[in-house]
Amino acid sequence: MQKVTLTLREKNRIPIVADSITPDNFAGLSDRDIEQIPVWHGNSQVFLGDIFEVVVDGSDTAENVVIEINGDVSRIKRIGQGMTAGEIIINGNVDMHCGCTMSGGKITVNGHADNWIGCDMRGGEIEVNGNAKYYVGSGYRGDTTGMTGGKITINGNVLDFLAEHMSGGEIHVKGDAGLLLGLANNGGTIIVDGDATMAAGEMKKGLIVIKGTVHEMLPVYREDGTEEFNGETYRKFTGDVNIRGKGTLLIK
Numbered sequence: 001m002q003k004v005t006l007t008l009r010e011k012n013r014i015p016i017v018a019d020s021i022t023p024d025n026f027a028g029l030s031d032r033d034i035e036q037i038p039v040w041h042g043n044s045q046v047f048l049g050d051i052f053e054v055v056v057d058g059s060d061t062a063e064n065v066v067i068e069i070n071g072d073v074s075r076i077k078r079i080g081q082g083m084t085a086g087e088i089i090i091n092g093n094v095d096m097h098c099g100c101t102m103s104g105g106k107i108t109v110n111g112h113a114d115n116w117i118g119c120d121m122r123g124g125e126i127e128v129n130g131n132a133k134y135y136v137g138s139g140y141r142g143d144t145t146g147m148t149g150g151k152i153t154i155n156g157n158v159l160d161f162l163a164e165h166m167s168g169g170e171i172h173v174k175g176d177a178g179l180l181l182g183l184a185n186n187g188g189t190i191i192v193d194g195d196a197t198m199a200a201g202e203m204k205k206g207l208i209v210i211k212g213t214v215h216e217m218l219p220v221y222r223e224d225g226t227e228e229f230n231g232e233t234y235r236k237f238t239g240d241v242n243i244r245g246k247g248t249l250l251i252k
Helices: 031-035
Strands: 001-006 038-041 042-047 052-057 066-068 087-092 106-109 125-128 151-154 172-173 184-194 205-210 221-229 232-239 249-252
Touching: 031 052, 221 249
Parallel strands: 001 066, 066 087, 087 106, 106 125, 125 151, 151 172, 172 184, 184 205, 205 249
Antiparallel strands: 001 052, 038 042, 221 232, 232 249
């Protein structure tokens, strides 16, 4: 096992792009090697060692690398982007695009997450022990395919456009969701333990389960009796009928 501990030297106001922070990139490197990895700080390049105190214990392959980040990295973007293995633990809030395009491994955020966490995710697991903002598990603007695999768990609330263009995988929100969750979905499973508003517009395929109240139900679904899910009975809706969709929306 290889343990890499990154401790933020001071909270930054200018955004930092740190897509290099992945187990794939850190595997087998010493603390000195990691300190010399360049990142973008606004429009200039600095090194990871300028941003973090770096401590490395051991050396191993990516699947056995654990990166622990201590501090408020709410202005550091793209942590864990494209990772394929290993684990990242963030003890604080995190900025946009965390875990985007990842295909393996696990990210745990012990704080809140900004927009587009897990966007275009292909595999692996993300868990946020707080709230998340817009476009969780979605595709980028203009994309027709968002998340295709893996699992995202948000233990708090999320804002609008959860899982837009989702095509596979699973998202579980244990709080409330905002507007238009599951917009243009083409597969996958979304579970919301709380409330949602105007859910599942233009859904072609997939399953959305809402255990709370749906505010402003979209008039594009056909009610189709009831269905059991995990031992509970839900009202079943099928649609979006405007696009001949075959998605399933279960509402408690």
